[in-house]
Amino acid sequence: xxxxxxxxxxxxxxxxxxxxxxxxxxxxxxxxxxxxxxxxxxxxxxxxxxxxxxxxxxxxxxxxxxxxxxxxxxxxxxxxxxxxxxxxxxxxxxxxxxxxxxxxxxxxxxxxxxxxxxxxxxxxxxxxxxxxxxxxxxxxxxxxxxxxxxxxxxxxxxxxxxxxxxxxxxxxxxxxxxxxxxxxxxxxxxxxxxxxxxxxxxxxxxxxxxxxxxxxxxxxxxxxxxxxxxxxxxxxxxxxxxxxxxxxxxxxxxxxxxxxxxxxxxxxxxxxxxxxxxxxxxxxxxxxxxxxxxxxxxxxxxxxxxxxxxxxxxxxxxxxxxxxxxxxxxxxxxxxxxxxxxxxxxxxxxxxxxxxxxxxxxxxxxxxxxxxxxxxxxxxxxxxxxxxxxxxxxxxxxxxxxxxxxxxxxxxxxxxxxxxxxxxxxxxxxxxxxxxxxxxxxxxxxxxxxxxxxxxxxxxxxxxxxxxxxxxxxxxxxxxxxxxxxxxxxxxxxxxxxxxxxxxxxxxxxxxxxxxxxxxxxxxxxxxxxxxxxxxxxxxxxxxxx
Amino acid sequence: xxxxxxxxxxxxxxxxxxxxxxxxxxxxxxxxxxxxxxxxxxxxxxxxxxxxxxxxxxxxxxxxxxxxxxxxxxxxxxxxxxxxxxxxxxxxxxxxxxxxxxxxxxxxxxxxxxxxxxxxxxxxxxxxxxxxxxxxxxxxxxxxxxxxxxxxxxxxxxxxxxxxxxxxxxxxxxxxxxxxxxxxxxxxxxxxxxxxxxxxxxxxxxxxxxxxxxxxxxxxxxxxxxxxxxxxxxxxx
Amino acid sequence: xxxxxxxxxxxxxxxxxxxxxxxxxxxxxxxxxxxxxxxxxxxxxxxxxxxxxxxxxxxxxxxxxxxxxxxxxxxxxxxxxxxxxxxxxxxxxxxxxxxxxxxxxxxxxxxxxxxxxxxxxxxxxxxxxxxxxxxxxxxxxxxxxxxxxxxxxxxxxxxxxxxxx
Numbered sequence: 001x002x003x004x005x006x007x008x009x010x011x012x013x014x015x016x017x018x019x020x021x022x023x024x025x026x027x028x029x030x031x032x033x034x035x036x037x038x039x040x041x042x043x044x045x046x047x048x049x050x051x052x053x054x055x056x057x058x059x060x061x062x063x064x065x066x067x068x069x070x071x072x073x074x075x076x077x078x079x080x081x082x083x084x085x086x087x088x089x090x091x092x093x094x095x096x097x098x099x100x101x102x103x104x105x106x107x108x109x110x111x112x113x114x115x116x117x118x119x120x121x122x123x124x125x126x127x128x129x130x131x132x133x134x135x136x137x138x139x140x141x142x143x144x145x146x147x148x149x150x151x152x153x154x155x156x157x158x159x160x161x162x163x164x165x166x167x168x169x170x171x172x173x174x175x176x177x178x179x180x181x182x183x184x185x186x187x188x189x190x191x192x193x194x195x196x197x198x199x200x201x202x203x204x205x206x207x208x209x210x211x212x213x214x215x216x217x218x219x220x221x222x223x224x225x226x227x228x229x230x231x232x233x234x235x236x237x238x239x240x241x242x243x244x245x246x247x248x249x250x251x252x253x254x255x256x257x258x259x260x261x262x263x264x265x266x267x268x269x270x271x272x273x274x275x276x277x278x279x280x281x282x283x284x285x286x287x288x289x290x291x292x293x294x295x296x297x298x299x300x301x302x303x304x305x306x307x308x309x310x311x312x313x314x315x316x317x318x319x320x321x322x323x324x325x326x327x328x329x330x331x332x333x334x335x336x337x338x339x340x341x342x343x344x345x346x347x348x349x350x351x352x353x354x355x356x357x358x359x360x361x362x363x364x365x366x367x368x369x370x371x372x373x374x375x376x377x378x379x380x381x382x383x384x385x386x387x388x389x390x391x392x393x394x395x396x397x398x399x400x401x402x403x404x405x406x407x408x409x410x411x412x413x414x415x416x417x418x419x420x421x422x423x424x425x426x427x428x429x430x431x432x433x434x435x436x437x438x439x440x441x442x443x444x445x446x447x448x449x450x451x452x453x454x455x456x457x458x459x460x461x462x463x464x465x466x467x468x469x470x471x472x473x474x475x476x477x478x479x480x481x482x483x484x485x486x487x488x489x490x491x492x493x494x495x496x497x498x499x500x501x502x503x504x505x506x507x508x509x510x511x512x513x514x515x516x517x518x519x520x521x522x523x524x525x526x527x528x529x530x531x532x533x534x535x536x537x538x539x540x541x542x543x544x545x546x
Numbered sequence: 547x548x549x550x551x552x553x554x555x556x557x558x559x560x561x562x563x564x565x566x567x568x569x570x571x572x573x574x575x576x577x578x579x580x581x582x583x584x585x586x587x588x589x590x591x592x593x594x595x596x597x598x599x600x601x602x603x604x605x606x607x608x609x610x611x612x613x614x615x616x617x618x619x620x621x622x623x624x625x626x627x628x629x630x631x632x633x634x635x636x637x638x639x640x641x642x643x644x645x646x647x648x649x650x651x652x653x654x655x656x657x658x659x660x661x662x663x664x665x666x667x668x669x670x671x672x673x674x675x676x677x678x679x680x681x682x683x684x685x686x687x688x689x690x691x692x693x694x695x696x697x698x699x700x701x702x703x704x705x706x707x708x709x710x711x712x713x714x715x716x717x718x719x720x721x722x723x724x725x726x727x728x729x730x731x732x733x734x735x736x737x738x739x740x741x742x743x744x745x746x747x748x749x750x751x752x753x754x755x756x757x758x759x760x761x762x763x764x765x766x767x768x769x770x771x772x773x774x775x776x777x778x779x780x781x782x783x
Numbered sequence: 784x785x786x787x788x789x790x791x792x793x794x795x796x797x798x799x800x801x802x803x804x805x806x807x808x809x810x811x812x813x814x815x816x817x818x819x820x821x822x823x824x825x826x827x828x829x830x831x832x833x834x835x836x837x838x839x840x841x842x843x844x845x846x847x848x849x850x851x852x853x854x855x856x857x858x859x860x861x862x863x864x865x866x867x868x869x870x871x872x873x874x875x876x877x878x879x880x881x882x883x884x885x886x887x888x889x890x891x892x893x894x895x896x897x898x899x900x901x902x903x904x905x906x907x908x909x910x911x912x913x914x915x916x917x918x919x920x921x922x923x924x925x926x927x928x929x930x931x932x933x934x935x936x937x938x939x940x941x942x943x944x945x946x947x948x
Binding site: 281298302303451452453454455456457458459460462463464465466467470483487490491493494497498499500 | 594595596597598601610612615616630633634637638641642644645674675676678699700719721722723724725726
Binding site: 034035069197198202239276278280281294297298355357395429431433437445449453455 | 817851855856857874879912914915917919928931
């Protein structure tokens with residue numbers, strides 16, 4: 001395989017597509033699929049056959065605004081149809097070449113207008129099970145360029161130049177990480193893709209793995225070349241069976257085309273990837289716990305240093321990046337580091353995918369340049385809070401993050417600004433809450449999550465989160481005293497500073513941030529035994545021990 | 547200095563000390579008579595950094611590091627006994643006392659218990675947190691020993707001594723989070739497990755969780771100090 | 784020391800051969816423990832002591848370690864599942880939209896707690912940590928099939944259908 005052959009494959013796809021007069025892309029992602037996208041696709045196929053028109057009907061990954069699903073994208077004019085069902089198939093096929101079907105059209109110009117698609121550039125345009133579709137959209141061009149024209153150090157330099165930061169949450173500079181692994185001594189090194197997307201309320205990585213799996217594989221192979229690794233692992237949640245099957249197919253196709261395996265594209269570089277299944281443990285998103293899990297052990301974290309970059313999987317130097325980080329690699333190689341660094345804010349470059357959910361009109365996946373105002377995401381892209389309710393807070397960063405109140409909506413979304421606001425970027429979940437949400441109850445929900453997800457190794461996290469849960473339950477029950485609140489704050493400080501790994505160190509964040517911005521709600525519960533949002537039932541206060 | 551790379555000088559609690567490269571802060575502190583509280587750490591076993599009592603402050607870093615694992619570097623300045631550390635240590639001990647069921651007066655290890663001693667050293671006078679008092683079993687099926695899970699603090703010394711020194715790996719931890727528990731084999735009775743009856747786990751247990759049936763109360767001091775000698779003799783062989 | 788040999792298959796159930804196949808594919812390496820437990824769970828629906836013992840002995844992993852792994856990961860179940868399984872997603876987005884009320888209603892209707900199976904073995908009630916369909920919250924999985932924007936009535940209706948079977 002070389003660039004010319006890659007171009008031939010792409011040309012082949014274009015010629016094949018040219019045989020059709022029309023294209024209809026049907027979103028088959030979870031949200032649309034659960035509303036009958038499959039039946040819709042079949043109906044479209046039948047309607048096309050009946051009409052005699054030559055229509056290419058393609059299954060694709062997530063198109064974005066899931067709350068409008070099932071979604072389809074028609075023709076080259078890029079018309080998006082919303083809330084489509086099998087009954088619409090005939091009128092859609094009939095309208096091809098003419099005027100669009102009016103009742104299915106959606107006005108999402110504002111929703112899409114503020115977005116910039118890098119990671120999601122192919123989502124909704126390619127069949128994730130066809131490597132040719134990916135190649136036709138410049139897929140694997142970056143890998144071939146790297147293998148034939150660049151040195152490993154040159155690749156690291158380009159990634160460093162892009163100022164890309166880890167998209168898993170902490171925002172560690174990716175180029176620096178690659179450079180460290182590249183410099184680590186050892187004949188055996190590993191590249192690991194963290195697809196253990198455990199944040200409840202986040203599904204960006206699932207959509208990328210399901211909708212554009214080759215993008216992740218290409219990113220990993222480029223990383224392997226840059227750091228000197230021959231072997232990669234993708235660690236995926238077992239709860240994502242579709243992602244596992246898409247990745248399995250993609251790996252097989254990539255091997256068949258000689259884009260993985262020995263002597264890739266006639267160069268001395270060999271690289272292959274295996275899938276490892278997670279088994280329901282949020283803590284395995286932590287690097288050292290993830291390594292323990294790949295090694296077949298309990299996913300308990302280890303103190304760092306040593307960092308995985310020096311001593312990771314089987315004590316070998318290991319590069320661990322998140323799915324979205326790897327998904328950014330190919331475009332950076334293709335377009336240059338400066339291109340990427342031109343997007344975003346001063347210290348947070350590029351774009352970020354967010355899963356926008358909760359009490360908001362347009363739920364789904366969005367991709368925005370970093371630095372964008374939070375208000376723009378909520379009010380313009382998200383379309384605001386529906387049902388006449390008022391916005392109260394947006395939760396970012398999952399159980400490790402915090403709640404950002406309405407008065408802070410004008411901050412720009414960047415690693416530093418979110419940190420300063422008492423939250424974190426996290427992997428990209430954004431859950432919007434309105435006046436029907438009780439912030440104490442939300443804090444309790446997250447602490448309950450951390451308590452059940454704590455591995456149990458270190459005491460502050462194991463027993464501390466359980467005690468925090470007990471105290472928060474008292475507050476929600478109306479049985480707490482102001483002493484309990486003081487105790488809770490004291491516990492937050494110890495759990496945050498003394499826990500072994502990131503899970504424990506960030507577990508108090510949802511409590512601390514709600515205490516910071518919504519302390520009056522806590523006081524109302526404790527002093528007046530009243531839940532302002534009407535969520536907590538104060539009728540039967542029962543002492544609950546976790 | 548001729549061997550400057552291998553010898554480090556550092557400051558622990560305002561005291562200038564020297565150390566070999568690769569030594570942990572805890573080792574160096576103890577060589578110099580500086581006490582850092584520990585619970586899961588035991589000389590002769592691998593360190594896991596789980597109890598977080600040995601956390602120390604390093605000048606220039608906001609992060610607290612476990613002294614049992616963190617190694618020394620040139621010119622580092624370590625504080626082992628600040629108000630911040632004392633506060634965390636007391637809270638951690640409180641968390642341990644409230645986690646299960648520690649009533650010293652009726653415990654076989656009363657007077658010989660590392661948890662009890664630490665609480666006294668750290669000036670812990672009362673527990674503010676609600677006691678959880680979970681209903682945990684006592685397994686007395688073994689002919690010589692008993693495990694009372696109510697007194698276990700999950701330090702995993704028994705797991706490590708059994709796997710690393712005895713080579714039997716009969717003990718391990720099951721479950722996760724607050725529901726963790728040490729188990730023998732497939733969570734089977736200790737008495738019918740693959741236990742070799744060496745009794746090392748009992749000797750290294752810091753509390754009254756593992757005890758010798760033949761001894762009670764004040765007769766029950768434990769001798770975990772045998773480990774470094776055992777390792778030394780094995781290396782010499 | 785004599786060479787260690789693999790233990791005999793626990794029974795002549797053909798599914799053990801699939802389990803063995805996973806281990807063989809991984810060269811009986813210890814790190815294949817989780818992969819193999821996945822195969823056991825997908826073949827038998829759950830992990831029992833015999834299965835864990837067989838896998839542990841085959842991979843030469845200490846029994847307590849294997850049990851520790853099997854109980855650490857919530858995806859593994861040590862009890863056989865019911866004929867049908869309803870899983871309520873308890874992710875943040877679903878929680879905000881009332882998943883806790885769905886769970887409470889299901890618990891009341893079935894007379895069991897989450898994580899349990901009805902005494903007649905018909906229905907298991909589980910919760911999931913986000914299935915990634917947040918935009919359709921609250922989400923329910925009925926025997927693996929995703930249904931979004933679930934009301935309490937719709938869920939109870941589904942449960943009724945299963946319990947009268």
